[in-house]
Amino acid sequence: DVKVTQSSRYLVKRTGEKVFLECVQDMDHENMFWYRQDPGLGLRLIYFSYDVKMKEKGDIPEGYSVSREKKERFSLILESASTNQTSMYLCASSLSPDRATEAFFGQGTRLTVV
């Protein structure tokens, strides 16, 4: 079974803190994604990566950065957390950037910024 693991299920951080969300997948997938999910808005893509050291902006990259130093690991960084970044963050991976394959999701990190 494909497994996508996010480092934390719940996080509470203070405004202005630097926040790291980690995601690891164990199936040698090329694609990795970070989404945020808010009620009524569905999944919104923050950043994605189709290879090590490669990153592409999604629909809402402002206030976020990412890092992919190894194929299996994709990190989301909130440089200076703000209350409007309180959300559910979902990491996902899929096999390859040029094929229609399903995405596998991690269990999600519910981040609260106070």
Place this chain on the structure above:
Amino acid sequence: GQNIDQPTEMTATEGAIVQINCTYQTSGFNGLFWYQQHAGEAPTFLSYNVLDGLEEKGRFSSFLSRSKGYSYLLLKELQMKDSASYLCAAMDSNYQLIWGAGTKLIIKP
């Protein structure tokens, strides 16, 4: 622009049948995905359609009409555990997923 529409919420009775509709507009098309998401959990893959027609998988079926930009997910013999959100996502010509906001399905006994 690219857009996915699906109803916000639906209610159905245990043992009944429910159809969740999804319409999409994308730049190119590489298929339509349905995911199930229980409250507080990650989305899990249900089905994928790229050709017109109906794909059946146990109690769940998914239909696609490319010419109409339309899909539906059909759930039969509803069980209480089917209470969840159902997410529709279309894949565009760049193999990027465009997500709907999800349909919350409430099952009543």
